[in-house]
Amino acid sequence: xxxxxxxxxxxxxxxxxxxxxxxxxxxxxxxxxxxxxxxxxxxxxxxxxxxxxxxxxxxxxxxxxxxxxxxxxxxxxxxxxxxxxxxxxxxxxxxxxxxxxxxxxxxxxxxxxxxxxxxxxxxxxxxxxxxxxxxxxxxxxxxxxxxxxxxxxxxxxxxxxxxxxxxxxxxxxxxxxxxxxxxxxxxxxxxxxxxxxxxxxxxxxxxxxxxxxxxxxxxxxxxxxxxxxxxxxxxxxxxxxxxxxxxxxxxxxxxxxxxxxxxxxxxxxxxxxxxxxxxxxxxxxxxxxxxxxxxxxxxxxx
Amino acid sequence: xxxxxxxxxxxxxxxxxxxxxxxxxxxxxxxxxxxxxxxxxxxxxxxxxxxxxxxxxxxxxxxxxxxxxxxxxxxxxxxxxxxxxxxxxxxxxxxxxxxxxxxxxxxxxxxxxxxxxxxxxxxxxxxxxxxxxxxxxxxxxxxxxxxxxxxxxxxxxxxxxxxxxxxxxxxxxxxxxx
Ligand code: SF4
Ligand code: SF4
Ligand code: SF4
Numbered sequence: 001x002x003x004x005x006x007x008x009x010x011x012x013x014x015x016x017x018x019x020x021x022x023x024x025x026x027x028x029x030x031x032x033x034x035x036x037x038x039x040x041x042x043x044x045x046x047x048x049x050x051x052x053x054x055x056x057x058x059x060x061x062x063x064x065x066x067x068x069x070x071x072x073x074x075x076x077x078x079x080x081x082x083x084x085x086x087x088x089x090x091x092x093x094x095x096x097x098x099x100x101x102x103x104x105x106x107x108x109x110x111x112x113x114x115x116x117x118x119x120x121x122x123x124x125x126x127x128x129x130x131x132x133x134x135x136x137x138x139x140x141x142x143x144x145x146x147x148x149x150x151x152x153x154x155x156x157x158x159x160x161x162x163x164x165x166x167x168x169x170x171x172x173x174x175x176x177x178x179x180x181x182x183x184x185x186x187x188x189x190x191x192x193x194x195x196x197x198x199x200x201x202x203x204x205x206x207x208x209x210x211x212x213x214x215x216x217x218x219x220x221x222x223x224x225x226x227x228x229x230x231x232x233x234x235x236x237x238x239x240x241x242x243x244x245x246x247x248x249x250x251x252x253x254x255x256x257x258x259x260x261x262x263x264x265x266x267x268x269x270x271x272x273x274x275x276x277x278x279x280x281x282x283x284x285x286x287x288x289x290x291x292x293x294x295x296x297x298x299x300x301x302x
Numbered sequence: 303x304x305x306x307x308x309x310x311x312x313x314x315x316x317x318x319x320x321x322x323x324x325x326x327x328x329x330x331x332x333x334x335x336x337x338x339x340x341x342x343x344x345x346x347x348x349x350x351x352x353x354x355x356x357x358x359x360x361x362x363x364x365x366x367x368x369x370x371x372x373x374x375x376x377x378x379x380x381x382x383x384x385x386x387x388x389x390x391x392x393x394x395x396x397x398x399x400x401x402x403x404x405x406x407x408x409x410x411x412x413x414x415x416x417x418x419x420x421x422x423x424x425x426x427x428x429x430x431x432x433x434x435x436x437x438x439x440x441x442x443x444x445x446x447x448x449x450x451x452x453x454x455x456x457x458x459x460x461x462x463x464x465x466x467x468x469x470x471x472x473x474x475x476x477x478x479x480x
Contacts, residue, residue, distance in 0.1 A: 050433065054448060059462050073464040075448070185407035192405070195448075196436070197429030201405040210423045217380050 037116030041135030043204035043236035045211050051198040053094050053107035060193030061092045088162040091174040099243045106248050111174035112158045114236035119259030123153035135236040136176035144170040155232050155254050204236055211240055233258030345458035349451050367434055400430035
């Protein structure tokens with residue numbers, strides 16, 4: 001429900017900026033609603049039945065992404081006593097869930113889910129985000145103005161902010177190891193580090209087949225659902241679980257429509273918003289068009 | 303990153319070569335006495351797997367770990383559908399079937415190219431070890447923590463920010479999240 005409230009907030013009070021960006025990107029947006037993700041996008045299938053909460057994935061991410069030293073060792077499992085969220089210092093965290101009626105807890109690794117139609121991207125009015133054909137949702141911190149719209153738009157509470165520079169906080173989140181690995185066809189650091197292959201890396205469309213096969217082969221073990229196959233228009237990172245998804249921290253009320261289409265509903269409020277913030281937009285528009293131009297140039301190279 | 307790369311994809315020295323003389327079924331005591339598993343070499347010291355002892359605790363039922371490959375009867379109904387009568391195979395060592403470069407482009411391309419391959423979702427070598435060993439250890443109440451089997455190298459301590467690389471005590475309660 002929290003997400004709904006957030007969306008209401010996004011629709012209603014917003015931060016007009018997001019609305020403006022939706023206008024400027026409406027063409028894109030309409031195209032993307034029938035697009036459903038890049039055909040060869042990669043993804044990761046996270047199988048909670050295998051996870052032991054060892055935090056090797058967290059350590060690997062910390063190293064790969066050059067994040068600051070953690071407050072506690074990565075082998076200190078006492079951090080699992082409290083539910084954690086991703087942050088500017090930890091692009092991925094593992095949480096533990098006690099399951100009623102089961103002897104064993106389940107563990108869930110969270111990070112950016114790399115949505116097919118990312119709300120962070122559509123809500124960003126300086127076009128800081130890009131969904132790459134490989135499936136990663138990456139961002140350009142140099143154009144980020146630190147407005148935090150994406151943080152509100154993301155249905156999974158993923159983007160965090162770096163406050164190391166008070167004047168210019170920038171978004172920080174998991175980038176699917178795009179720069180160092182994914183773009184070279186290599187699996188992310190966390191995937192490679194996991195001792196139990198909780199994280200299966202492959203083409204998203206293959207992962208859906210694999211997930212269904214696991215469910216079919218072990219109907220007593222798995223819930224009959226791949227979380228992320230359809231949620232919010234589909235995500236590149238998807239999950240299998242042996243407990244109902246709402247018992248392991250998933251929001252099961254998100255629906256299958258991309259958050260984008262919810263955002264579209266408040267287009268009607270835009271004119272009013274525009275009259276309030278024209279000057280502000282002029283500035284943002286400059287940034288955005290600069291970015292668009294860059295993108296066009298990139299595209300024409302392909 | 304080089305380190306993790308080496309740690310995961312470096313030479314896998316599982317010396318299961320001693321397994322050569324194979325008949326249709328396995329005989330207790332045919333297996334190696336000890337197997338050195340060195341595939342996590344960068345972060346952890348090698349593990350010396352007491353194969354002889356494990357033969358004993360499994361009552362020499364090779365299928366507990368080696369599936370159908372030694373010609374021993376398996377119980378999993380799914381596997382039985384094809385392997386009830388398949389007999390012993392030429393390949394027995396874990397690494398012969400479980401890839402040590404799992405998820406690298408080459409490995410994914412190999413699977414992609416073989417359209418009729420049934421076992422498309424076969425775990426890599428590292429997961430094969432950990433899933434097999436740990437699930438059984440848990441069932442048997444045997445030691446199951448990372449360092450019960452692996453002693454960490456200095457590089458391993460650095461990776462986990464532990465030992466000599468542990469964060470100063472004063473920093474404690476924050477713990478990574480908001
Ligand atoms: S999970 Fe959130 S941050 Fe990641 S792509 Fe989706 S909307 Fe964006
Ligand atoms: S994909 Fe890369 S950036 Fe994302 S959680 Fe894994 S290691 Fe971290
Ligand atoms: S490394 Fe794998 S088993 Fe360990 S906590 Fe992460 S996902 Fe779970």
